[in-house]
Amino acid sequence: MDAAERLAREALQNSVDAAREGETPQVALRMHAYSGADLDRFWHGAGLDAFTARVGVLGLHSGNAFEAKPETLRVLHVVDSGTTGLAGDPTSPSSKMRKLLMEIGGSQKVVEDKNSGGSYGFGKAVYSASSRVAVIFAYSRTHDASGQPLSVLMGCAYHREHEFDGQTTSGRAFFGKRIEEHGIPIRHDPFVGDEADELAAELNMSREEGDIGTTIAIVDCPLKMEDIKRGVERSWWPKIRRENFRVNITDEDGQRLHLRPLQDPELRPFIDALDVALGRSPEQSGKSRRKADFNKLDGKKIGQLGLFALVDEQEPDEMSDQIDRRDTIALVRSPGMVVQYYRRGFPSHPPVVGVFLADDDIDDILRRSEPPEHDQWDANADRLDPSSKESEIVQSVHARIWRELRTFQKFARPPEKSDGNRFLQLERELAKLFGPTGKREPIGGGKGETPVSLRPDVLIEQAADGLKVKGQVTIQLKEDHEGDLPVIVTMRLSSIDEGHRHLDPIALTASFNGADVEKVDEAEWHLRLSPGEKVDVEVESAVYEPDWTVDFVPRVKPLGVEGKA
Template sequence: MTPLDLHSERFARTGNIAGEGFRRLLGRPALGLLQTVVREALQNSIDAAPEGNAVEILLRFRTLDGGTLQTLRERVFNVLPPDEADPASEADGGTNLRRLLAGDRVSVLEIADFNTSGLAGPTRADVAAGDDPLDFVNFLRNVGAARDTHQGGGTYGYGKTSLYALSQVSSILADTWTTCDGKPVRRVMGCHLGDAFEADLDGKRRRFTGRHWWGRDDGEGGVDPVEGDDAIELAEALGLPERAGGRTGTTIAIIAPHLDPEEDLLRAELVETVLLNFWPRMCAFTPAARRVVVRLEVEGRRIEIPPPEAYPPLDLYARALRNVHGSGVGEVRTVRSARPAADLGRLSIVRGLRAPRHVLALKNGNPILGQAHSIALMRPVELVVRYLPGEAFPDKRFEWAGVFICSDDAEIEKAFASAEPPAHDDWSPDMLPKGRTKTFVNVALRELKEVAATYVRPRAALGDAEERGPSVARTATRLGKLLSGISGRGPGRNVSAGGAGNRKAISISAARFVGLEHVGGRRIAHFEADLTNDGSRPGLVLRASPHLVLDGGSTSSADLPDEMAVALLDLSLAGRTAGAEGLRIEDAQGGVSCRVTVPDEAAVGIAFGFGEGDGA
């Protein structure tokens, strides 16, 4: 096979975008460069999957040497752009293609997808496509093509600049098995993104954009990709992922990526990047047609990616996602806009004990993998846009995780998609024009930020008059410390039974912790409170609900393992005692007491409430 031909793009008389301007299109992503690349590449892969196809993706890091490196050097990059081939351009000490290829080893990061449509359609941007998609030219030729996938991962085209940014020499190879005019075709092309420069051409000084392609001379001043048997032969010689049996899809090989050379840290970063961004499509309950299967290899070694349910705190996020889907048991809240009236999306938050972290989650110290206290924001495609942080529990043994998915209503989903910057890593309503779409995103973010900030310490009143009750005396800043020898009113308000008249005619004070005792091998906490009762509603029932205390918040028993459950032993008033059924207050008032079981190394509290019922 003959070496590839180089085409360096000239500035047209009507103008072009320079290479350095192309690189700046990505902006400044909030994520690291590797995360941005993997997000962009996998989002494109998911968008390229025909409906009903599970996507398979291979992330592979390897080193080329010997014959493989010789193929890269002599058959792909045999001819170099002027600014990359001139030794004088190396004065700044940076890496360029000439210096890189002169060495005896070159690393590559390959991102390959299977069961997708590949980079289909024509290979020239000026050719009418008819019914064919424009995937090839939009990815390798055009800049910033419009989003054309229903509820897809993002606007196709801008984020691809991150692929070049990850390469130390701003160079990639693309290998795709796809279709054009309804026929299967294999294509390979090399690309380089440099700076604008001047050079002599045909006896004249010309300006060039800094964008370059390697392929086959098309006879009209440009190059097309290598196709057919030549493409298959070149891909095999370079050791690119096999596509036996015509497995359609695309491989992007990033030349000399900026990655941590320490293998353990690299493995951890790749696993972390995949899971933090794509876990919603990798859960055990993800429908087969929407599932993303990711394989990871580093220098020939297969790295297992644990399921999200086995990679805390993603287990909590997965539970919240099930709730949003309607297949879980937890509470789901609809986030609404009043003007214009619209349901903007669904939110669920789950709390629980902080589970031990997977060994790979400890490598890079990512705060998202620490004590969870964020809401994962998504569109219906269910790829994580970002994690919206809130307040963490003061006790680091507990954590919470939420999931918000915006509505799949076409107008609302498009509003959130339009609010995403090129890296698709945020919702930025300031990017939108004034109107309904901007209002939708602004209202949703305002509501979500409020929930995240107040979930641990709610600012609102504690429910309606019949149900609300005070928290107990502050138990400590850490779970595992019970107040002992300390009395006094807790931080909650008195609870009123309500009514048409004086709302404080029947009320109960905040609880006071009295003491702790051990009975029959169990720890038991005593609490007291003061009941005010004018006798106007003798049939009202006083009830006490115990809970595990998290310094101002409390847990539901559904969130806790059996060994952490708490139970009410008894509730006493005016010489009468009852259990969970509660006590009719009749005309009694004064001291109320109750006893609660306490798990080891835990703190408990009591919420009093009034209601109707039989009672004791």
């Protein structure tokens, strides 16, 4: 995830979290480019001259505006309406303004706010991280405790601790009112009322009278508006589609960049799957799509899953920033943002995309399972309550999603003839591997005697989230072989369907116990055997789904022999 997409996720999440009861907020992202007199007015109004003399000790990246005042300064505004604004007593540590600017890195929001996006501090830090000079301003129209209109404005710089003119400073600087009281540490309060409104006008941050909400100004922002637009589309299409979430994006030339996720070929299949999950699709069950409503768990509703089979899907170019949609589920909860494009293993056939909409019953549990970046649901998260089976609920969500995807995939798959050539088949009901049925194919795929033997001895074991294959494969060269023999060893494990077609490759780790071996790729090794030498290879697979049938195929052949290993 790049910086533009991170800003798009977090900035909009903050506005969504601040929405007034029963309302969908509106957000505008506007890039301003100040030059000439406009630049001078902003530069001096924001007090940026105070930083230029100490730029070398601030810990900023090269190319920032403090190194040399630029001809053009880019300032990004994030403006929301239909929100509560930065409410609370501006002098209190609990006010939203002070939390926004002074508590970056904390996690209090996770504790206090229901149906929110994630860690309070991390979500706010994205603003300063998007500024090359690490300076932001916040201006908000809100209401005070008595319901009267209140304007507040403050700025903050986030620089590293440093020494300047013989004094050590924390690196934090404030654009606000310095309050000194006897016996009380110095503090900085926001400007309020008319003073805040006048300063907002000087900084080009004014809002209409009665427009409740917040404007964030990110100074010296290097991000491209096209990249921010792309980030909004990738992360917020569920809310845009479901709730008509309005996000206006304007570049420095005043050009409006329109959000059109429906016209994006990468996102359109997910939107089709969303319509299935919401019951809007004309076909709710068939070869191309399916809706699944999960049964309750521990008395809680889980959510809905919409699945959509892709046709003629091509493998994406590894050098592009395309989403690899194949067998991917967009995980979504109440804020309407894609938490994660979730997948396991390797894509199968036909490729499927899906959308999981978490029910409100488990929204708080999933929120607590998210890291500060809220980009996954982690069953091992520290904030989950072990006494309430919350970890089990998160695990169950992942397991049910993947089971439904594979079940639908088998149903949607066109019939195909069995290749009839299996070496080893692992069944879920048996906690071990059967030996090969019928006559084993000679090594190298040809006929005749081979000088090297291979004996597998592996079992299926229970794992925390499924099953895994573990055991030993013994390779030995005949004692009467003339000289050393270089060999190729391949070991492949994959799931198979009822027609014995390979579906998902499953990762294997192999330890050759001290033998001099060259690893060619994830499933192939080269080594040299001496006459009579025996090598015991310890193998262990990644954990796979408990309802999979799998096929383990180890092979060995002399290096240089033609034929597939």
